[in-house]
Amino acid sequence: MTDLIPMGALGTPDPARASHGALTLTENTALMLISVATRPGTPAPHPLGLHLPGPGLWSQGQGAAAFWTGPGQWMIETDVPDHAERLRDAIRSAPGARLTDQSDGWVCVEVTSDAGPAPIRALLERLVNLSPDQVAPGHATRTLLHHLGCIVIRRAEDHLAVLAPRSAAGSLWHLLRETASRQVPAATA
């Protein structure tokens, strides 16, 4: 067998990482994504008790989280391989539900702040054309960042995650680093 070297979406063997002022950007290479879709009229499934939230929302459960991507459609995130397998089985047995594995299709960058929510809010002001309540903690939405279709998840007051198509990993990393580095004076002032 050929020896293959696992690497992140940015071509680095370890998850890419950068710090700008109070903000730290880290590539999340462990994240597995499962897309769930239901037929119209089918109630939302609860795989392993995970709540699938309503429009624009993100919800955290035991070992997994989920966000809404469209009518009757959600994305489930987990970083535990065994749990992903159990979730897939649970979705397969839910009536009217279909799943597709999307883990390899996306790159995820986690943005955390060690100075409270202000630097994250300032970053969002520069990045997305959405009102603060649409990117409040517990919200997730698909939108445009620098003309790139991304999913923006506000995991907590001081924690943001951005998902972009994996082939655009370099563009996402560039735009996040540029934007974070330009706000360093404002964030530290």
Place this chain on the structure above:
Amino acid sequence: MLIPHPLLGLRDAQEFTYLGDAALLNRPDPAAGEAGFADYVYLRDNPAGVHRELWFHEQGDRSWLVVTRNTLTHEILGAELARDVKLGGTA
């Protein structure tokens, strides 16, 4: 321009693509014949004023909306899910 998405609230028009007259939802019966389909495919009203249009939330949840817009003032008077319009709100 902000479009009031019925599920996601006010969203930037940049996230949408525009298709045109919402009359496209009313596809004629296959038995309508060539004349009926020629009208459906080629003829559009071009009103100066209130117009119902199809917009696609391409960079969002990918739903089709029927947006009522005043073509003179660009005022948006409402937006509904095209699926609800087509299926009579039963979906």
